[in-house]
Amino acid sequence: MTGRRRLGLAALALPIVAGLVWLGIWQVHRLAWKRALIAQVEKKLASAPLDAPGPDRWTALSSGDGYTRIVVRGRYLPALPTFVQAATTLGPGYWVLSPLRSDRGFTMLVNRGFVPQDARSRPLPDPTGPVAVTGLLRLDEPHGGFLRANDPTDDRWYSRDVNAIAAKRGIGPVAPYFIDADARTSPGWPRGGLTVIRFPNNHLQYALTWFAMAAFLAGAVGWMALRPSKD
Structure with missing residues (x-):
């Protein structure tokens, strides 16, 4: 060369x-x-739950707040639950989201947990009275899932888009996050505590x-x- x-x-x-x-x-x-x-x-998961962020903190929320353990007290609103397609260790099915009115005066969506596909056609327990929901803070999931857009008109949901769900249910402004209820809050169906926390x-x-x-x-x-x- x-x-x-x-x-x-x-x-x-x-x-x-x-x-x-x-x-x-x-x-x-x-x-x-x-x-x-x-x-x-891991530090957040091992910490005691904090009060759910109120409206004064909503604009400051960021991705760093995800998976914080929080607790909210209030009453569920008499609105239809929203079923969002899900795949869990228990198989395919739906997340069940219901609006909750906090005793601090704001409304938020609670992911009460997972139900199998055939559970959608059966009546679900309708929680009444004061409740305290403990779980993980999850940020809004707008638009839809991978290659599948949410269709509010036909009530088809592939992601937990809190603003679109609130508009569909007519429940007014809601928190820009939702809470994944833990297993202790939601025994039976819906089954809470199935949040997948995995970072490749x-x-x-x-x-x-x-x-x-x-x-x-x-x-x-x-x-x-x-x-x-x-x-």
């Missing part, structure tokens, strides 16, 4: 190697972020893959550039 070709090969390979190294470093940063996120959520953490594997590719390419180019011309 001539000197000019060696230089051309190096000029072509160096940006690719640098790009692969950059991707590896980026995955290392993502690994640190994911570990911090998992630690934060493959960033170390990805980082090692990018670094290995960079090392392999750099080694291959170095070998080709330094081998004798007769080869």
